[in-house]
Amino acid sequence: SQQGEEDPQALSIQEGENATMNCSYKTSINNLQWYRQNSGRGLVHLILIRSNEREKHSGRLRVTLDTSKKSSSLLITASRAADTASYFCATDPFSGANSKLTFGKGITLSVRP
Amino acid sequence: DTEVTQTPKHLVMGMTNKKSLKCEQHMGHRAMYWYKQKAKKPPELMFVYSYEKLSINESVPSRFSPECPNSSLLNLHLHALQPEDSALYLCASSQVRGQGRGEAFFGQGTRLTVV
Numbered sequence: 301s302q303q304g305e306e307d308p309q310a311l312s313i314q315e316g317e318n319a320t321m322n323c324s325y326k327t328s329i330n331n332l333q334w335y336r337q338n339s340g341r342g343l344v345h346l347i348l349i350r351s352n353e354r355e356k357h358s359g360r361l362r363v364t365l366d367t368s369k370k371s372s373s374l375l376i377t378a379s380r381a382a383d384t385a386s387y388f389c390a391t392d393p394f395s396g397a398n399s400k401l402t403f404g405k406g407i408t409l410s411v412r413p
Numbered sequence: 414d415t416e417v418t419q420t421p422k423h424l425v426m427g428m429t430n431k432k433s434l435k436c437e438q439h440m441g442h443r444a445m446y447w448y449k450q451k452a453k454k455p456p457e458l459m460f461v462y463s464y465e466k467l468s469i470n471e472s473v474p475s476r477f478s479p480e481c482p483n484s485s486l487l488n489l490h491l492h493a494l495q496p497e498d499s500a501l502y503l504c505a506s507s508q509v510r511g512q513g514r515g516e517a518f519f520g521q522g523t524r525l526t527v528v
Contacts, residue, residue: 342520404455405455
């Protein structure tokens with residue numbers, strides 16, 4: 301079952317602009333992760349934020365986490381055409397001994413040159 | 414080496430065929446996963462192996478049979494599939510909870526078409 305819900309579902313921006321994507325989830329989490337998927341290919345891990353963290357940066361990526369609102373946002377600054385892809389948030393719940401990533405529906409980002 | 418290698422990249426099989434998907438990683442990860450992804454949908458978890466033992470089966474039909482022969486290899490045996498099983502099958506690996514950061518590394522997937 302899906303836990304994360306990203307919004308918007310599709311985003312089209314001009315190269316150089318910033319892209320902000322949001323994710324909401326329903327249950328308690330151990331961590332929240334963002335992945336990118338180019339058309340028809342495997343997923344690439346972008347960034348992980350733990351439940352006790354509020355903000356993380358990695359290069360042009362900035363992710364925030366608000367556990368009280370059960371939401372996260374991913375900001376991509378100075379976007380490039382190569383950032384065109386689908387982006388998924390994935391949550392890792394506390395339950396169980398194993399990591400069990402559950403993916404949201406995804407956001408399709410188009411960056412126009 | 415941070416790669417997860419899946420073979421084959423594409424597979425077309427009939428409903429009476431038996432085939433296998435293969436996945437290999439050499440990152441020392443002791444958790445491995447199979448996901449199924451339909452077009453324009455998110456990946457859906459099928460199976461999780463931890464220390465070569467099946468730890469999670471997400472109520473997957475028995476026509477899908479996973480196998481983890483050793484810590485580097487993961488197979489998915491397919492038999493008597495239906496056309497609706499056509500999808501991208503993704504393998505992933507990660508460190509076991511508590512032993513690492515938690516991110517999963519994905520292969521490029523096998524595009525399966527059942528005819």
